[in-house]
Amino acid sequence: MKKMFLKLLLLCLWRLNGVFGVSGVYVMEGESVSLNSDLTEMKDDDVIQWRFGYENTLIAEINKRADRITVYDDVLDGRFRDRLKLDNQTGSLTITDTTTEHEGDYKLQINSEIKRFILIVFGVCVCVCVFGDSGLESVMKGDSVSLNSDLTEMKDDGVIQWRFGEENTVIAEINVTADRITVYDDVLDGRFRDRLKLDNQTGSLTITNITTEHEGVYQLLINREIKCFILFVIDEVKSVSVKEGDSVTLNSDLTEMKDGDVIQWRFGDENTVIAVINKPNDRITVHDDVLDGRFRDRLKLDNQTGSLTITNTTTEHDGDYKLLMFPGRLSSKVFRVSVYGE
Template identity: 80%
Template structure:
């Protein structure tokens, strides 16, 4: 997903003393990173290709694997690994970067083509779902703009708007049936977006320093399930479970490390627990779930949580403030009742003792 990190694995467990590893990108095989064990040198080339990889490349000194952080669609393409040791070896990778959008039901969302202006011979097509159903297109040469309202049982009727200058697509009055994969084809280039539509946001409150659990509502994850937890308006990936590769990952270093040592994932249900909460953990959390069958059909599932973190002085909202006030009042009343009861009990005991003493004297 756009904004995430991805690691391209060299397949080595350890580099040898005379190994030279080179990573190249694109059709022109531009050198972007290398390790030369003979010269004890590690180099990343930040300034090539207009700086698109600047501050994004990390090389593993032990294995030579390459990690690309904060990916964008301009990092899509072919990566070639060349290992020069006793004999030359090559590995090829094809990286596809998906745009990720999330929106509440009833809102609008724009899927950006990244064009500033279309050319005279451009043809743009927007497709949806696993069957690549054509929902809108622009043919500049033929001076034609079409939205296909009647496809897919009319689910996009009166909801699609195309920007005549850029080809970007806006979907209005969204419902959950618009969740899925959108494919933009500009001539021969393809860009993919994953759109999640949330029908509700569950509000959760937690006192600062306490823990809070966000429930996936799954009883058990299956072998092909993938769960991702994302945070904030940029949908930053903070934790995921990939049952296909038997991997559980929490991303401690994202967002300046605000979640470091605070995230726990339930391997059975995918639920997320945040421990020792702070004010900086206040915000929107999104659960994005799919399995192999759902993905092949272009279907995804999602849940949204709004976590409010409050301290002991400042409550999280007027409703809770009223509840706390009522509870405090009830506790106060209960305390008064106990005190009054105690006073009356002691008076009764004292009077009883006085009567008993007086009675003894009279006898």
Template identity: 70%
Template sequence: MFLKLVLLCLCLWRLDGVFGFLEVKYVKEGDSVTLNTGLTKIKDDDVIQWRFWIKKTLIAEINKRADRITVYDDVLDGRFRDRLKLDHQTGSLTIMNTTTEHAGRYKLQINSVIKSFNLVVYGEISVLEKDSVTLNSDLTEMKDDCQILWWFVNENTSIAEANVTADSITVYDDVDGRFRDRLKLDKQSGSLTITNTTTEHAGVYVLVQMTGENPSLKTFRVSVYARLPVPVISSNSSQCSSSSSSSSSCLLLCSAVNVSHVTLSWYKGNSLLSSISVSDLSISLSLPLEVEYQDKNTYSCVLNNTISNQTQHLDITQLCHTCADSVHCCGSTEAVIRLVLSALVGVATVIILVYDIRSRRAERDQAHTHTSVSDF
């Protein structure tokens, strides 16, 4: 029986779409899901039955012959209580506020025609790279007849198991090396902890639990996010126009490099001004912003993913220089260059004047000497 449960778990995640009469449905824990009959209207002589895979339990029925519509939501310890909705026109079944207890196979029988659904209810967990994550079994204590098995669906292999009856707990942490020295199985609850996570640990994990005759499945989808860098704000305000003594705005650029699955945004106070998102791997993002030089508002650039964010606040006085005078307008570097050029022009002018004076004096002296020789 325990082996059959494991095989069922694999089927739940390995089958996609519709194959024959088997359809796979995926739903996030807490959301609703509808299992459709495919009918547009029930006929007067139709009998429709919905059964859940544990003990082939009848959970809903429409019998048009007897003019009876029934929902059995108190079965199986009340796991379906106030969660089932049966469409009176089509016979489709909706399961609301799903939990992992609702995962498994559902059988629909319309008269003599049978169709099956595999429902995967998954919990979504996000963790930062290098942090630890615990996949909770929701057990406070494993009973004497309890057996559990943790399965990593990405590699189609078991990574941990416990058998209370046999007093056995085993961790298979050498699965292609990615889990080595990273798995911890709680002896009391059966919960699994993955330490020092990397992106290689992202994927689907299934807990198969068997206590007496009550089997259950619990599925997790784990996302591992890289730690975010602090975004960088730059400006090109050092450029100035020679035709104007002032400029009205400053162009800024917020950038982040080697990022994936993130959103880069500009905020004015708490109000979002603009944003750009990316799902590709390891690319560079940039987002421009134009502000007035005399703007007194607070601006910030934020880089965020699902579970974390990094913020860089804008200091307008440092990045945006006003054009009150040529020095400020053109920037300190250009101002220095202009001062040096002015000094060089001044020195050159003095040199030319001195040279001209000396040349004229030499010409006069030469003319005087020539006259003296002629008289002699």
């Protein structure tokens, strides 16, 4: 039986005003992202306001009538300082050098019309593939995995709901007020049938007898808060051997990346990011100075397929390489590279 390793990625925690159907926007930590107004040109009497977070803090506005553009980048303890750029023609907002502090709910008000965006910043979510006992989750195909609510106990008026996939299908819920626990394990062609278990004290969800059908995005709604998890399922670890001094290519098996794709390569037990391709931002980044510079001038990325080549290998390059592809296609691969001498 092949080993199947599960990696739980805690993406984000934000507050919503009970509203779904907002636009999801993804960005790698440290990079820039644009929230598009979808306007081609603002009118002479338009007023545009950008607000952030549950408190609807005003962070930027354009007032065409007063011919004024204002960026309030010192609010919220200065987390947006020198990071906000407004397009004076369209009103679109760009956030540069993103961190997890910029993750959350953005509201664009154009006169009386409102658009909402949820910004998810990747980089805090660690793609972990565990071999051995390190305190993290390592399971065999067919075993169980738990998505933890981080609650110690639900409140008397608490309502918890678990959703899965792009359609946000409800798969389980707890309503303490109504004293009701419900598992909808027959939805989605029954892929969760007899596999879901809810902890009635904490609301945590356990999925048993895991298969690749259970890979995807899980959302936990706790009253007005939401937590997101991405569950990746790896059904194979590819072993690759290379002679010291030679080059080795780790193939993504893609023929061509899509416009919305983000590819991330990680190395070692610490899952250090060594290379990234971000198609939405049209950016290719090689972090070859990490890990005491062992990859310096040795990494090459194929900008069409995302495959990674390591040149002039040494025994320092021996180890596990993880390829994470998101958000359009959730896919992950693990390569175990062995570098041998003469």
